[in-house]
Amino acid sequence: MVDIFIENMKITEESNQSEYNEICNNLYQFNVNATNELLSKPGKDINLYLRDESGKAIGGLFCETWLYGLYLDVFWIDENYRHKGYGILMLTEAERQGKKLGCTFAHTCTFSYQSLDFYVNAGYEIFGINDEYPDGIKQYFLKKKFK
Known part of the structure; x- marks a missing residue:
């Protein structure tokens, strides 16, 4: 210590x-x-779970809303259930709920070994890259303006 x-x-x-x-x-x-209380708006978390037939959580998307933005904080799906369309369904639902709350955009970050292509294919735009990590690892910051 x-x-x-x-x-x-x-x-x-x-x-x-x-x-x-x-x-x-x-x-x-x-x-x-x-922020004259803008930080607290809408101020509701959106937590979605993907459950299998037994009810076990095999994925989750945990979001926060502040400054009228939807922040995608944690998004994970078990490897056995990836590439089956569940991720885009979960993302679309989180965005729908965020829009309903008044959010005008979504944002997140991901690493080069994670899901950059997933977000880009879902309409997210890279607005920043941190390339200071070792072994060529990069962190991408992404956003998507809601229509």
Whole structure:
């Protein structure tokens, strides 16, 4: 564990969940105030699950909405169920729900070893690339304006 002392203060890795939550909530509240409450709009999460016949979750798409944007945060489907059209159905449904809430665009990021082609084929446009990772790995930032 690292502890760095500066005057009467200490920088440490020591933590607990309530302090973590408090700091995150304080940042969120600062951002809501700084954006005249736009950050909190529409402010509803969209979480979709792909379930097999037994009810087991074999995929999920977890999204947040803020500043009238739909952020695709986590999107994963079990390898045995990929390339069967489930992903585009889930993405289309998340976009539909986002539009219904008032979102005017969607955005996400993906790595070069993940699903860049999937997003591009779904109408997403690359607006940034981070190519500082080792072994030629790139991170792509994508967006899609809703019509």
